[in-house]
Amino acid sequence: QHVIVCGYGTKGRSAIRSLIANGTPADKIVVVDPEPRAIDEANSVGLTGIVGDAGRTEVLRRASVERARAVIVAANRDDAAVMITLTVRQLNPSVPITTSVREEENANLLRQSGADTVITTSATSGRLLGLSTDSPRVVAVVEDLVTGGQGLDLHQRTVQASEVGLGPRALRDIVLSVTRGGRTLRFDDPLIGTLQPEDVLVVVKAHEPSRPNRPPTQPSPAQA
Amino acid sequence: QHVIVCGYGTKGRSAIRSLIANGTPADKIVVVDPEPRAIDEANSVGLTGIVGDAGRTEVLRRASVERARAVIVAANRDDAAVMITLTVRQLNPSVPITTSVREEENANLLRQSGADTVITTSATSGRLLGLSTDSPRVVAVVEDLVTGGQGLDLHQRTVQASEVGLGPRALRDIVLSVTRGGRTLRFDDPLIGTLQPEDVLVVVKAHEPSRPNRPPTQPSPAQA
Numbered sequence: 226q227h228v229i230v231c232g233y234g235t236k237g238r239s240a241i242r243s244l245i246a247n248g249t250p251a252d253k254i255v256v257v258d259p260e261p262r263a264i265d266e267a268n269s270v271g272l273t274g275i276v277g278d279a280g281r282t283e284v285l286r287r288a289s290v291e292r293a294r295a296v297i298v299a300a301n302r303d304d305a306a307v308m309i310t311l312t313v314r315q316l317n318p319s320v321p322i323t324t325s326v327r328e329e330e331n332a333n334l335l336r337q338s339g340a341d342t343v344i345t346t347s348a349t350s351g352r353l354l355g356l357s358t359d360s361p362r363v364v365a366v367v368e369d370l371v372t373g374g375q376g377l378d379l380h381q382r383t384v385q386a387s388e389v390g391l392g393p394r395a396l397r398d399i400v401l402s403v404t405r406g407g408r409t410l411r412f413d414d415p416l417i418g419t420l421q422p423e424d425v426l427v428v429v430k431a432h433e434p435s436r437p438n439r440p441p442t443q444p445s446p447a448q449a
Numbered sequence: 450q451h452v453i454v455c456g457y458g459t460k461g462r463s464a465i466r467s468l469i470a471n472g473t474p475a476d477k478i479v480v481v482d483p484e485p486r487a488i489d490e491a492n493s494v495g496l497t498g499i500v501g502d503a504g505r506t507e508v509l510r511r512a513s514v515e516r517a518r519a520v521i522v523a524a525n526r527d528d529a530a531v532m533i534t535l536t537v538r539q540l541n542p543s544v545p546i547t548t549s550v551r552e553e554e555n556a557n558l559l560r561q562s563g564a565d566t567v568i569t570t571s572a573t574s575g576r577l578l579g580l581s582t583d584s585p586r587v588v589a590v591v592e593d594l595v596t597g598g599q600g601l602d603l604h605q606r607t608v609q610a611s612e613v614g615l616g617p618r619a620l621r622d623i624v625l626s627v628t629r630g631g632r633t634l635r636f637d638d639p640l641i642g643t644l645q646p647e648d649v650l651v652v653v654k655a656h657e658p659s660r661p662n663r664p665p666t667q668p669s670p671a672q673a
């Protein structure tokens with residue numbers, strides 16, 4: 226089963242890096258973009274590229290939208306995002322669709338059009354802009370958290386057998402939230418008690434231990 | 450001392466909400482936008498509004514850019530962001546400038562123009578798009594973390610006197626990183642040892658404890 230990414234601009238490429246960093250093989254990603262040069266590039270890095278407008282039924286059929294595991298809409302314009310989302314939803318009533326929009330006022334239109342998750346580009350970066358003034362380190366941490374494969378990563382995963390019965394603070398990973406029976410509890414919620422089988426966690430994990438073999442008292446100048 | 454926000458679209462408004470949620474009073478925020486209607490709106494919510502192009506020296510002088518504490522550039526177009534950043538930097542060599550750009554290829558141009566922090570709108574939302582497919586809860590957590598004043602918030606703060614000497618996992622807040630002497634260590638770095646005076650932490654805190662007075666065994670149906 227494949228993931229379809231509509232749009233191979235900055236957003237689409239960044240989405241694909243994120244998919245691959247989180248375990249989706251490149252050959253399970255189908256890219257649709259109207260620009261033949263963009264698709265040449267996608268093909269050259271091992272993705273399956275389709276030239277065409279993802280707002281058209283015939284193009285989405287060529288991408289086997291009926292059998293896709295998920296669809297990501299990374300269009301440059303909000304009107305294009307609406308057309309693509311509507312068309313995908315018409316052809317596949319159950320596939321999860323995530324759509325990005327530039328303007329917050331269009332987010333609800335996208336939900337109406339059938340998107341399950343809507344990411345408002347300007348709102349998220351606006352929040353980061355606001356944080357940057359007094360908390361520049363926070364901005365760096367957020368960018369690290371959402372960039373998979375290095376430093377700190379956010380992960381969603383089910384609880385492991387060895388973790389059942391532990392408190393959320395006893396894990397090696399940092400637990401931020403626990404979803405149990407459709408309800409999401411924050412790390413400090415006393416309702417969590419101890420972890421149960423089938424709990425879904427959102428955790429922060431350090432991608433690889435930093436400097437594992439170096440004694441803590443002798444940092445080398447190169448690392449300063 | 451005031452913060453200047455250039456652009457009162459979705460990004461600028463969202464940046465301002467974030468500034469206010471993190472403690473900047475509305476009357477210390479000066480908004481510059483070419484649209485008189487946008488500025489009317491800014492004035493009506495207690496901000497100081499200036500109608501004009503923030504890429505022009507005379508307009509930035511009216512905003513007292515020489516004495517600003519920080520400047521946020523939330524323009525809709527990358528070329529406008531460059532003009533504004535260059536002009537701000539020319540008038541005030543030391544003020545921290547954070548600029549958002551749509552396209553990753555322009556991020557370096559903005560740094561060259563004098564921006565201290567550059568937030569790449571499309572790259573960040575692209576990463577979230579990629580995460581949404583397999584980790585939809587992660588996307589919700591990220592949006593919560595960067596939206597101040599509710600749920601989980603990311604904060605940058607110095608270590609408190611009562612925390613000195615503790616391990617980073619012993620705090621009520623969740624510690625993600627420790628900056629000490631200009632060097633940032635991740636939560637799992639053995640170099641952290643115990644917290645030192647003047648350490649700067651990035652923490653996750655729960656904005657208010659959830660349901661503090663409710664016994665954990667009797668959730669009400671309204672909370673399900």
Ligand SMILES: [Ca+2]
Pocket residue numbers: 368369370371372373374375376377378379
């Ligand atoms: Ca990371």
Ligand SMILES: [Ca+2]
Pocket residue numbers: 592593594595596597598599600601602603
């Ligand atoms: Ca929050």
